[in-house]
Structure formats: C-alpha cells, structure tokens
Amino acid sequence: MRHALAHPYAHLLKYEIREIVDFVAEVSALDPVLKIENENIGDPIAKGWPVPPFMKEILKAEIDKPGDKCFGYTHSRGNIDTRKWIVSYAKRFCPTVELDYEDILVTNGLGAGISILYQMIGDGARIIEPSPSYPTHGSMESFCSRQAPLTYKLDPTKNWEPDLDDLRAQLDAHPEIAGLLMINPNNPTGAVYSKETVENLVKIAEEYKLMIISDEIYFRMIYNGYEFAQISEIAKNRVPLIVMRGLSKDVPWPGGRCGWLEFHNTHLDSDYKALCDAVRKRVLLEVCAGALPQAVLPAIYDHGEFEGWLNQNNELLAHNSQVITEKLNAIPGLKVNRTNGAFYMMPIFEEGMLKPTQTLPIANEAVRKLVEQKVSDPAMALDKRFVYYLIASTGICVVPATGFFSPYYGFRVTTLTRDPAKLEMVYETLAKAIAQYLAS
Numbered sequence: 098m099r100h101a102l103a104h105p106y107a108h109l110l111k112y113e114i115r116e117i118v119d120f121v122a123e124v125s126a127l128d129p130v131l132k133i134e135n136e137n138i139g140d141p142i143a144k145g146w147p148v149p150p151f152m153k154e155i156l157k158a159e160i161d162k163p164g165d166k167c168f169g170y171t172h173s174r175g176n177i178d179t180r181k182w183i184v185s186y187a188k189r190f191c192p193t194v195e196l197d198y199e200d201i202l203v204t205n206g207l208g209a210g211i212s213i214l215y216q217m218i219g220d221g222a223r224i225i226e227p228s229p230s231y232p233t234h235g236s237m238e239s240f241c242s243r244q245a246p247l248t249y250k251l252d253p254t255k256n257w258e259p260d261l262d263d264l265r266a267q268l269d270a271h272p273e274i275a276g277l278l279m280i281n282p283n284n285p286t287g288a289v290y291s292k293e294t295v296e297n298l299v300k301i302a303e304e305y306k307l308m309i310i311s312d313e314i315y316f317r318m319i320y321n322g323y324e325f326a327q328i329s330e331i332a333k334n335r336v337p338l339i340v341m342r343g344l345s346k347d348v349p350w351p352g353g354r355c356g357w358l359e360f361h362n363t364h365l366d367s368d369y370k371a372l373c374d375a376v377r378k379r380v381l382l383e384v385c386a387g388a389l390p391q392a393v394l395p396a397i398y399d400h401g402e403f404e405g406w407l408n409q410n411n412e413l414l415a416h417n418s419q420v421i422t423e424k425l426n427a428i429p430g431l432k433v434n435r436t437n438g439a440f441y442m443m444p445i446f447e448e449g450m451l452k453p454t455q456t457l458p459i460a461n462e463a464v465r466k467l468v469e470q471k472v473s474d475p476a477m478a479l480d481k482r483f484v485y486y487l488i489a490s491t492g493i494c495v496v497p498a499t500g501f502f503s504p505y506y507g508f509r510v511t512t513l514t515r516d517p518a519k520l521e522m523v524y525e526t527l528a529k530a531i532a533q534y535l536a537s
C-alpha cells in the first residue's frame with residue numbers, strides 16, 4: 098500500500114466477551130459433539146427468555162400502522178415524541194429531574210452511544226473507569242485517548258464497592274482525568290450501590306471537578322431487597338452528569354439496538370455543555386437510530402403487564418443468584434459475591450491459586466492440542482488459561498476477569514438460565530471443574 102492503512106491503536110480495542118466466541122468456534126469445529134453452554138454473553142433472548150406476548154402485539158400494531166412511519170428515518174437525535182417520553186420516564190423515578198427532550202440522544206444500542214461519547218471527549222482529557230468494568234467503556238476510552246485505560250478498583254472483599262482511596266490516589270496522580278464512570282447495577286460484578294456509595298462518588302466528583310458518566314442500563318433489574326439509588330437526584334445541581342439507559346436488558350430487546358444518553362445538569366459548566374453539544378453534532382452523522390424500537394419503546398414500558406413481567410424476571414434472577422453463589426462459594430480458593438442486580442457474577446480466585454501448570458482433562462485429542470498450543474503463550478493471563486481449559490473440557494464458556502480490565506484473576510458468568518435443572522447441571526459441572534483445575 099502507498100500508506101499504512103490499519104489504525105495503529107486498534108490493539109487497544111478489547112472485547113473478550115465476544116473474542117472468546119472465536120475460540121469456542123475453533124473447539125466446536127474440532128469436536129462437534131461437545132455441547133457448548135454459553136455463559137459469556139448477557140443476552141436474555143439467547144438464553145431462552147421469551148419475548149413477552151404484549152410486546153409482540155405492540156410491534157405488530159406499529160408495523161401495520163397506516164403511513165409506514167416506522168420504516169423511515171427518524172429525527173437524528175431520536176424521535177421527538179420518544180425523547181419527550183424518555184424525559185417523563187426519568188421523572189417517574191426521580192420527579193426532581195430537570196431535562197428537556199433535547200437533553201436526550203437516542204442511539205443504536207447503548208454501545209453506539211458509549212462509543213460516540215468517548216470519541217467526542219477532548220484531546221488529553223481522560224475518563225477513569227472502574228476495574229473490573231464492562232469492556233466497551235474501557236476499550237473505547239483507551240482507544241480514543243490512545244493510551245492504556247485509567248482505572249479505580251472495585252473491592253471484591255467489600256462486595257465490589259468502589260475503593261475510594263484508590264480512586265483518590267488515581268485522581269491525584271492524573272490531573273488529566275476529567276470524568277468518572279460508574280456502572281450501577283454493575284456489569285460484571287452484579288453489585289448494586291447504596292445511596293451512601295453514590296453520594297461518596299458524587300462528593301469526590303465535586304471535589305475534583307469531574308463529570309460523572311452513570312451507566313444504568315440495568316437499573317430496573319435489582320433484587321434481593323436492594324434498591325436503586327438515583328444519581329440524577331443525588332447529583333442534581335452538583336456535578337455534570339451523563340446517564341445512560343437502554344432497552345436491551347429489561348425489556349429485553351438486545352437485537353433492537355436502542356439506547357439513550359441523558360445530559361443532566363448542563364447549566365453547571367460550559368466545558369461540559371460544549372461536550373454535550375459536540376456529542377449532539379456527532380450523532381447527526383449516524384443519520385438516526387433504528388426507527389421501530391424508538392416508535393414502540395413508550396408503549397412497551399407503559400404497558401400494564403410490563404411491571405409484572407419485570408418482577409417475575411427479577412425473582413428468577415434473585416433465585417439464580419442464590420443458587421450460583423452457594424455452589425461456587427463452596428469451592429476453597431474462590432471468592433464469590435452474590436449478585437444483587439443485573440445478571441452477572443464475577444468469582445475471583447484467591448491470590449496464588451492459579452498456576453501455569455494446571456490443567457483439565459480434554460477428551461478430544463485435536464482440541465487438547467489446540468488448547469496446549471494456545472496456552473503456550475507466556476503472555477496469556479492465568480484466568481484466560483483456565484477459561485480455555487474449562488471450555489475445552491466441559492463446553493462451559495465463561496469470560497476471564499482480565500477481559501474486564503480486572504486486576505484480579507477470575508471469570509464472569511451470566512445468571513440468566515431459566516431451567517432449574519440446567520442451572521443445577523451447568524453450575525455443578527462448573528464447580529467440579531474449578532475444584533479439579535485448582536487441585537491439578
């Protein structure tokens with residue numbers, strides 16, 4: 098080529114949740130008999146969750162409406178009626194919220210909203226991310242700033258609460274940090290933050306003059322007696338705040354690709370206002386987000402059966418969180434915090450438990466050779482090595498914790514299985530495999 102074509106920082110884009118799928122495909126090609134259990138992707142539909150019948154009716158009615166509106170483009174920042182509804186939806190949970198519909202941007206899934214936001218952060222400014230955290234944030238922030246992610250620790254010994262001392266230390270060491278990300282309820286830990294925790298983060302943001310990005314895509318999926326602490330209320334008139342929500346998880350409609358950003362407290366700071374305006378400009382280039390999900394979003398959330406549907410799912414997640422916690426906590430050397438929101442759990446290996454010599458039996462000769470070749474890479478993280486053996490030996494696909502910018506070795510599982518017998522079988526097999534790997 099006349100000039101190098103590939104982006105020199107493409108290596109900073111990491112998304113292990115799906116990268117592991119390529120390995121699974123290699124294993125399956127060599128051993129078609131091995132039954133794969135996908136515990137890696139947070140997709141309720143792929144895990145057999147039914148789409149509620151009322152939602153299908155709403156979609157059919159929208160498609161049949163005269164004028165075929167849902168087949169055309171919408172306003173680039175999002176269908177205006179939908180954005181007005183999003184404002185009223187925010188007020189339903191937090192009546193003091195002051196938002197205009199122009200403070201809302203609808204994007205093609207929250208994933209697109211996250212990417213667009215980080216693209217528009219000014220040169221040199223950094224956003225500090227929790228560690229572990231959902232990799233789209235860390236990857237995009239790191240890619241756009243062309244540097245390794247800056248992170249603050251979540252503490253597995255304290256139910257995955259943010260380590261505020263570590264956060265302060267990072268903020269003191271990096272004056273270029275202009276914003277802080279929190280994910281509540283959390284992916285990958287399943288933690289739900291108390292009002293006090295959110296207040297502490299807001300206080301730190303005030304003190305260090307930071308913007309807060311609050312990813313709340315799971316805010317309706319909370320159980321075990323926990324409640325959602327409304328940051329839009331706690332941070333009102335205090336700090337610049339971007340709230341992120343979407344319909345991939347609670348509805349659930351991940352294939353619909355519809356999420357949104359809410360710009361709160363835009364009056365507080367001209368720099369922050371300039372960022373919001375830059376993001377507003379940037380979305381015009383996307384033309385618009387998918388029209389059908391935008392058209393039906395209010396009718397789905399406002400439907401009389403939605404709350405019951407949600408409660409029933411949250412009860413199932415609460416049950417699964419108990420069952421999985423019990424099974425995995427019984428393994429010496431593994432630390433597990435029960436999931437209280439979202440549908441993930443991140444068990445962590447105690448320090449020194451993983452070694453580069455541990456193995457699991459792999460029945461298929463060709464698969465065994467493939468794994469041995471892959472794990473011979475000395476740079477491979479020890480939890481990824483464990484995951485490769487686990488997949489090849491049992492077919493259970495989980496994601497290594499280091500794929501979430503975690504400083505601790507471990508792995509993330511989903512808690513979405515609906516069939517109790519299957520839940521029992523998968524997690525019993527997983528527990529046995531872990532114990533066997535650690536003892537090998």
Ligand SMILES: Cc1ncc(COP(=O)(O)O)c(C=O)c1O
Nearest residue numbers: 206207208231284314343345356
């Ligand atoms: C914390 C978090 N934010 C954002 C997303 C992206 O969601 P979407 O399907 O709307 O792109 C996910 C998806 O798993 C997530 O877990």
